[in-house]
Amino acid sequence: MAEDHDKHEEGGHGGGHGGGHGGGHGGGEHEESGAPEWLISFADNAVLMMGFFVVLLAMNMGPKGGGNSEGEATSDASQNAQMLDLVIGIREAFNNKVDINSTDPSDAPLIRRMLQKTSGEVREEGPQGESDSLQAPRPSDYEQITAAVDFDDRQAILSNSARTTLLETARAIRDQHWIIEVRGHASPFESMRNPLRGMELSYQRAQAAAVVLVEGGLKWESLRLVACGDYARVVGRTFDRQEDRANQRVEIVVTNQTVAPDPNGQPNDAISSGE
Numbered sequence: 001m002a003e004d005h006d007k008h009e010e011g012g013h014g015g016g017h018g019g020g021h022g023g024g025h026g027g028g029e030h031e032e033s034g035a036p037e038w039l040i041s042f043a044d045n046a047v048l049m050m051g052f053f054v055v056l057l058a059m060n061m062g063p064k065g066g067g068n069s070e071g072e073a074t075s076d077a078s079q080n081a082q083m084l085d086l087v088i089g090i091r092e093a094f095n096n097k098v099d100i101n102s103t104d105p106s107d108a109p110l111i112r113r114m115l116q117k118t119s120g121e122v123r124e125e126g127p128q129g130e131s132d133s134l135q136a137p138r139p140s141d142y143e144q145i146t147a148a149v150d151f152d153d154r155q156a157i158l159s160n161s162a163r164t165t166l167l168e169t170a171r172a173i174r175d176q177h178w179i180i181e182v183r184g185h186a187s188p189f190e191s192m193r194n195p196l197r198g199m200e201l202s203y204q205r206a207q208a209a210a211v212v213l214v215e216g217g218l219k220w221e222s223l224r225l226v227a228c229g230d231y232a233r234v235v236g237r238t239f240d241r242q243e244d245r246a247n248q249r250v251e252i253v254v255t256n257q258t259v260a261p262d263p264n265g266q267p268n269d270a271i272s273s274g275e
Contacts, residue, residue, distance in 0.1 A: 048094075055087055084113040146173065147252040149209065153245070154190050156204035163212050169252055170216025179257040180218060182206045183226045187247035188237075191230045203227035209250040222259045 088110055091098055098110045147169040149162035158166070173180065184206030191198030206225040214220060233247045 052090070055083070055090070081113065084110060088114065144254065145251050146254050148249050150245070151205055151248045151250070153248070154201065156201065156208050158208055158212060162209075166209055166212040166252070167216040170213045170218045173254060174217035176254065177259050178222075179224050179255045179259060180213070180222055181224045181226055181251075181253040181255055182210045182213065183228055183232070183251040183253060184209070185228045185232060185247055185249050185251070186230045187244045188230045188233075189241065189244050190248065195229055198229035199227045202229050205250050209252070213252070224255075 088098060091110075098107055098114060100111055100114065102111065147165055149158065149165050151157075151162075152159075184202035184204070186198040186202045186205075190201055203225065206227060210220075210223050210225055213223065230247060234249070235243050235246045238244055
C-alpha cells in the first residue's frame with residue numbers, strides 16, 4: 001500500500017509539471033497581430049516626403065514670365081511669397097530651420113524671402129509710374145549726406161582720393177537746382193577748446209571742397225558753405241585719437257531749398273530750359 005501511494009504521488013507531480021509546462025509553452029507560441037513598428041515609421045516618412053514634393057510642385061506651377069496683366073503679375077508674386085512662407089514654416093515645424101548663411105542653391109529663394117521680411121521691404125509690387133527710376137518732389141531730406149571726405153590733422157588740403165570723390169559727386173548733382181551745403185568740420189583735438197580756431201579750420205576745409213565742386217560743374221550760386229567747428233561730431237567724446245580723426249571732414253548735403261532766382265529776373269528753371 002505504501003509503495004502504491006508513493007507511485008501515485010510521483011504520477012501527480014509529473015502530470016502537474018507536464019501540464020504546466022505544456023500549457024505555458026502552448027500559450028506563448030501564438031503570433032502577435034498588426035504591422036511591425038518600422039513599417040509604420042516608414043509609412044509616416046513616405047507621407048511627409050510626398051507632401052514636401054507636392055509643395056515643391058505647386059511652387060513651380062504656372063507661367064514663368066509673369067501674368068498677362070499687371071493684376072495677374074501682382075497675384076503671382078503674392079502667391080509665390082505665400083508658398084515660400086509655407087515652406088519656411090514647414091521646415092521650422094520639423095526642426096529644420098533655414099540657415100541664413102546656407103550656400104545650398106535650393107535655399108536661396110527661402111533666404112531671400114526671410115531677408116525681405118526682416119528688412120521691412122514691401123511684399124508686393126507697387127503701382128507703375130511713367131519713369132523706371134524713383135521720382136520725388138524733393139531729392140532728399142535736409143540732413144541727407146550725399147558725400148563726405150576726410151582731412152589730416154589741422155590741414156585743409158584735400159587728398160587725391162578726396163578730390164576724386166568730390167568731382168564724381170559734382171558730376172552727379174550738377175544738373176539739379178537745389179542748394180548744396182558744403183559743411184566743414186573739425187575734431188575736438190584740433191580746436192583745443194578754442195571755438196574760433198575750430199570754426200576757422202572747418203570753414204577753410206569747406207572752401208577747399210567747394211573749389212573742387214565748382215571744377216566738377218557746380219555753380220557758386222548753388223553752394224552754401226557752412227562752418228560747423230567741432231559741434232557736429234560723428235564720434236562723440238573719446239580718448240582715442242584715431243577715432244577722433246573721423247570728425248575731421250567735409251560733408252556734401254543736397255538740401256530741399258531751391259537756388260535763388262537769377263539777378264536779371266529770370267528763374268533758374270527758365271534759364272536752363274532756354275526760355
